[in-house]
Amino acid sequence: MTDLSAVLARADENMPQSLERLFDLVRIKSISTDPAYSADCRKAAEWLAAELNALGFEASVRDTTGHPMVVGHHAGSNADAPHVLFYGHYDVQPIDPIELWEDDPFDSKLKEFGNGRKVITGRGTADDKGQLLTFVEACRAYKDVHGSLPVRVTILFEGEEESGSPSLKPFLDAHAEELKADYALVCDTGMWDGETPAITASLRGLVGEEIIVKAASRDLHSGMYGGAAANPIQILSKILAGLHDENGRVTLEGFYDGVEETPSNLKASWEAMTGGDVDLLEEVGLSELSGEKGRSILELIWARPTCEFNGITGGYTGQGFKTVIAAQASAKVSCRLVGDQDPEKIRASFRAYVRSKIPADCSVEFIEHGGSPAIQLGYDSPLLTKAKTALSDEWPKPAVIVGVGGSIPIVGDFQKLLGMESLLVGFGLNDDRIHSPNEKYDLTSYHKGIRSWARILAALAKK
Amino acid sequence: MTDLSAVLARADENMPQSLERLFDLVRIKSISTDPAYSADCRKAAEWLAAELNALGFEASVRDTTGHPMVVGHHAGSNADAPHVLFYGHYDVQPIDPIELWEDDPFDSKLKEFGNGRKVITGRGTADDKGQLLTFVEACRAYKDVHGSLPVRVTILFEGEEESGSPSLKPFLDAHAEELKADYALVCDTGMWDGETPAITASLRGLVGEEIIVKAASRDLHSGMYGGAAANPIQILSKILAGLHDENGRVTLEGFYDGVEETPSNLKASWEAMTGGDVDLLEEVGLSELSGEKGRSILELIWARPTCEFNGITGGYTGQGFKTVIAAQASAKVSCRLVGDQDPEKIRASFRAYVRSKIPADCSVEFIEHGGSPAIQLGYDSPLLTKAKTALSDEWPKPAVIVGVGGSIPIVGDFQKLLGMESLLVGFGLNDDRIHSPNEKYDLTSYHKGIRSWARILAALAKK
Incomplete structure (x- = not known):
């Protein structure tokens, strides 16, 4: 039996207790947005710190101006192995409308879901208590077998993710030295489908702008002035209409600087994943791809700018x-x-373009609404390659590399404040009903999630 | 002394009494929009009917569901002369904010306005009591000299013009036979400037449309869908941006069908009237002509479609x-x-254009918001020519032919319900402050207005 197979076997043996621990954690009503549950949030943090300390972490509850953080450190058994920061959040969404729950949202239990599928019911099972425990239980299996962890691990659990993370940035800033690792592992995302694990390797960035086109000093009567006076809606329409060419490409000067073509094998994999279907659009009543022509839906959303x-x-x-x-x-x-x-270059290019379209007797004002670059794990990075192999070994189908069309703030914060890339791996499924009544987490997600992290930790420990 | 010069001399002699009659009419607080003044509105109607009867009209107050109409008929002295319908309105705007009036709004009087200019103060002096009396006093001068009028005259005074004319259409419908004449004379407009009388010969029509572009079945997150899903704001912007070409011309198919070039002498006269200035735009903070290139501001507003x-x-x-x-x-x-x-052809062309720009998986709804054709007195019509000469004989400068960029509902109603063209002649000035505190009517407007109508009546009586 190899080192890893012993750990995996131990994870299997631990499952009944792993499940009980998840039930225990779900029972704590850590709804972060409702002040009535402040004590519960602290209780969840204390429960987690105690669990980590029991696993040999040096862990503590850290006060913030909001709900506390949990930070734990474990040196691991190998000083040459990388240092990873694992992130999860222990707070959950509110439960209303309560009358729509089939089971008590906090009395978590195992339930038959049809076709022999077993799920763990309750608020936070999938988002994110079950997910964060996959990592903790993987550590436990390692500890049980080898007495230590194969890599140096720092753990950060947040209690405000569902209410805007107001304390997160200040905390990262104040404890940058303590929290900085070689990279972050984040477990708050999903699988591609029940058999196919996914690694999120790219998140699109954002530039937000508001433009206010001003013409006459007051509203005018279109009978008295129409045909002679500038119409700001017309000016604005021309500006917006000019931002895309007939092929759906953005016309701003320099817009595509820094945009590289997605590797062809990845493009092929994405096309294979949907088989050319546009289910995502059909769910919302659309049937045709908009935007840049000649690209698949997943490429458009994950890897192309808009x-x-x-x-x-x-x-x-x-x-x-x-x-x-x-x-x-x-x-x-x-x-x-x-x-x-x-x-910022794109913002400047946008403003220059808009200004060039404003008639001499009109004016334009700009309001800045945020800007953040995209985040991209190099498609050929060893971190990605190792995680992909580890996941593919565990699940029925090989892992896929996916993107996220929007942002995940924590990943940007790790990048910006701690200079650290993130590996996003999670085991949620589309039907987990996170944020909704009857949230659940598949038993398979939990079980194979634990085994997946054990495999990933083993892979990361290797040169 | 010619027939006309005797009438004009009589109008001059009558001025003191003409003024007293205007003071009397202004004293009646006929604010149509405020039910507290209903009795005053009726009193004004009765006062007018009495005046018309005294001049030999067969006149009466006609009840409506709102404020009454006044209708008077005078056969005139010449059965071969045309039959004209004169329109004015006896109701006035409210007077608030009362504290801004320098003089009692209903205690009308003659006042020195600086530089020897004399004005008649009070609510309704310019809009429209003073204006409608110019015609009545012209009739009086004729009657005094000749015992009759040179043409057959029907008079219609309305008492709801300032509150949306709810009774007008039903009244015109119900009394079409009685009110139909060869053409209408309407005295509710202004001069070009204090020395230059104006005849309004064209009013633009209107087609109103609302378009609703529908894409997905619900609002989408731009991170999850941006770049792949249709964006209705983008579709709408392209639609609007495509409605004008680079020369400001409307691109709709068939849009310019029925649009004729303005006669060059009229265009020249309009250019001369502004001297190339765009004061109208500068008053509202603009300085450049928008819309169709290569046309003067007056042509754009009065004679071009938008x-x-x-x-x-x-x-x-x-x-x-x-x-x-x-x-x-x-x-x-x-x-x-x-x-x-x-x-309706333009509406159909607009809808066809919009539909052609809607992607197959999106849809568009239209809401119709009214449609009315333009009204245009033939630039070479004898009515216009006679009135122009008559006015030019009276005032320091020759009369100009002007347009109105918007609509004047009564003119459309006369056209549509009675099949009658309207000659719009009025003596208001830009600084009359109609609808505002300190409304006034220049004594010159009143005096030369009376003389102008006398001249026009004489001109119309001639073959």
Whole structure:
């Protein structure tokens, strides 16, 4: 029996107790957004710190101005192995509407889900208590077999993820030295499907801008002025319409600087994953790909930049009609970024383009609404390769590399504040109903999730 | 002394009494929008009917569901002369804010206005009691000299013009036979300037449309869907941006059918009237002509059709930012029409264009917001020519032919319900402050207005 197979066997043996521990943690009503549950949040943090200390971590509850953090350190058995920071969150969403729950949201239990599928019921089982325990229980199996962990591990559990993480950045800033590791492991994402594990390797960045086009000093009557006076809705429409060419590409100067073509094997894998279907669109009543032509849906959402119009308003927008020429019109525009696109260069290019379209007697104001670069794990990074192999060894189907069209703030924070890449691996499924009544976590997700982390830790320990 | 010069001399002699009669009428507080003044509205109608009867009209107060109409008939001395319908309104705007009036709004009087200019103060002096009395006093001078009028005259005074004219259409419908004449004379407009009388010969028509572009079945997250899902704001922007070409011309198929070039002498006269200045725009903070290139400001507003965007909305329009792809976006669009443009053909062309721009998995809804053709007195019509000469004989400068960029409902109603063209002549000035505190009417407007109508009546009586 190899080192790893002994650990995996131990993880299997531990399952009944692993399950009881998850039930215990779910029972603690750690709803972060509701002050009535503040004591529960602290209780969850204390429960976790105690578990980590029992596993040989040096762990403690750390106060913040909100709910506490849990930080634990374990030196591991091999000083040459990498140092990883594992992140999860112990807080959960509120449970209303309570009448829609089939089972008590906090009295977690194992339940038959049809077709022999077993699930763990309760709020937070999938988001994120069950997921974070997959890592803790993997550590436990290692500890049980080898008395230590194969790599140096720091653990950070947050208690405010479901309420905007107000304390996170200040905490990372204040404890940067303590928390900095070679890379982060984050377990708060999902599988591609029940048989196919997924590693999230890219997250798009964002530039947000609001533009306010101003024409006349007051609203004008379209009879008295129409045909002679500038109409800011018309100016704005021309500006927006000019931002994409006939092939759906963004026309801003320098927009594609830093955008690289996705490796062809990855593109092929993404096309294979959907088989050309656009289910994601069909779920929301659409059937055709918009945006850049000649690219698959997953590539468009995960690996291509966009320029989207998120809001527009001007003139009379109530019931009926008013023959007015508005004094101003405004739009909110955001670009999703990939690769090495520079948010501030794109903002500057956008503003220059808009200004070039404003008539001499009109003006434009800009309001900045955030900017963050994309995050991308090198597709050929050893971290990714090792994790992919480890996951593929555990699950029926090989692991896939996926992207996220939006941002996951913690990943940006780790990158920006701690200079650390993140490996996002999780075992959630699309039907887990996170944030909704009847949240559940598949027993398979939990069990094979634990085994997956054991495999990943073993892989990371190797040169 | 010619017939006309005797009448004009009599009008001059009558001035002291003409003034007293205007003071009397202004004293009646006929504010139509405020039910507290209903009795005053009726009193004004009775006062007018009595005056008309005293001049030999067969006049009476006609009840409506609102304030009464006054209708008077005078056969005139010449059965071969045309039959004219004169229109004015005896109701006035409210007077608040009362504290801003320098003089009692209903205790009308003559006042020195600086530089020897004399004005008649009070609510309704310019809009429209003073104006309608110019015609009545012209009739009086004729009656005094000749015992009759040179043409057959029907008079219609309305008492709800300032409150939306709810009874007007039903009244015109019910009394079409009685009110139908060869053409209407309407005295509710202004001069070009204090020395230059104006005849309004064209009013633009209107087609109003609202379009609602629908994409996904719900709002989407721009991170999850951006780059792949249709964005209705983008679709709408392209639609609006495509409605005008680089020269400001409307691109809709058949849009310019029925639009004729303005006669070059009229264009020259309009250019001369502004001397190339765009004061109208500068008053509202603009300095450049928008719309069709190569045309003067007056031509653009009076004689060219437009397609204007009156309102637009979609997505998130509140404070801050939301990375949403909206389910729908909508815009209100109106076309101002001239010449023989057909509102319904243009509506159909607009809808066909919009539909052609909607992706297959999106949809569009239309809401109709009215349609009316332009009204245009033939620039070479004898009515216009006679009135122009008559006015030019009276005032220091020759009369100018002007347009109105918007509509004047009564003119459309006369056209549609009675099949009658209208000659719009009035003596208001830009500084009359109609609808505002300190409304006034220049003594010159009143005096030369009376003389102008005398001249016009004489001109119309001639073959």
